[in-house]
Amino acid sequence: MTYKLPILILFFAFTLLSCKSHKTRTTYSSETLKIIPVSKNSFIHISYLSTDDYGKVACNGLVYMNDGEAVVFDTPTDKETSNELIQWITKTKQHKIKAVFANHFHDDCLGGIEAFHELNIPSYANNATIELAKKEGNPVPQISFDTEKELTLGNKKIINRHFGEAHTKDNIVSYIPSEHLLFGGCPVKSLNATKGYLGDANIEEWSKTIAKIKTAYPDLKIVIPGHGDYGDIELLDYTITLFKTGQSPK
Template identity: 40%
Template sequence: MKHQNLLLIAFLSVFSLSLNAQNKEIFDKITVAPGMEVVKLSSKAYFYVSYDDMGSFGIVPCNGLILVNDGEVALLDTPANNERTAILMDWIEQGLQAKLTTFIPNHWHGDCLGGLSYLQKKGVKSYANQMTIDLTREKKLPIPDYGFTDSLTVKLGDMDLCCYYPGGGHSTDNIVVWIPSEKILFGGCMVKEVRATGLGNLSDAAVNEWPSTIDKVINKYPDARIVIPGHGAIGGRELLLHTREMLEKNNKSMP
């Protein structure tokens, strides 16, 4: 537990430095549970990090986004299991006094939809790339409720959650979600934090396709104020550019 707390402190320090570098205010931080923290980005957006046990990868900081509007909440990515997801959902409904109604996973890995079965038992509707649905069915995992191809705008009251599939990257099915009213881009695991020196888990990656995928994201969202990666500190558009640079170096090093 002490190790997890030290990791969380280090993560949040980097988070604060990243925002300072962009002349952004330091936002309120809320402890939800040991190894789980929420940071208020605006009156309608909360970033969370949950330090979860990812098996052979050990304890990993997993990021997600909470959006609240008109008494309803959308969650982008769950913690890695039902127990951790239940803790987060309890905080959402008690701390924000709003009902979690909508869930959108970034891709099929456990650090995105590990708590889906719990949310489904609670009546939360889930929306996912059709490729994600096909993969979860193939791998006998909990299956999201509604699928889309290319793009889908999910409404949370009058707030638009713009889901877009730009192509393969960290996984063949990874998407991004753009919230235009907040100028927040949830990039998930296809986007790397600025301190990252490698591309992470490539076991299900579409490495050759990834550069063109990230280029599409860079060009499509020039107004992104906050960019959230799947793991590590959030920042701005520099995360997209840093990811692109690492992909270029990776491709040059390949035979």
């Protein structure tokens, strides 16, 4: 008896520790959509895009929930997968979707926006995103903002802001102060990632833009890139270094 108790405690401690290190545990998984919890109220959604240059690419978005409501950051890549995500939020998690935000005008951000519009869920993007999406022939978000759009879910703030050009000229980031969380999208790279698609990028400004984000939000604990694994503020440092001018291109 006296020997068993410490062994049990050790066993549970070990189990807890090993769970904690399992960063990529999924709470939902299908052929087309994966959902990964990153904090009590935040979930990464991952959907897939077929591209000519990079093959099948996994794309990250975010769902943030509070007080019975949810906000979605970037749609899954198409309408069907967006409906799959909407089902999970509204049926499984029983949350009402208040808004959807697009990080920039590419279809890995707004490819499924029609699914939200059909359910009268308002979509937001900055002026440049709306303009560029129209030009590109992509689905177009409904409500535009200038540099910054703040929203509240219950008593929790969400700040969407354009800091400058990077992956595209219109790209924003979304910051949730209560979670110390940044959904960076494509302007933010996962550790060891390459520069990716640069067709619409501003590689001179990229590092400066990310440095501004780091200065504005020094308390970040969770940073989510557009593709690949999430991490902490280190992702901002990695991205700043990757695009420092004078560095050899990867």
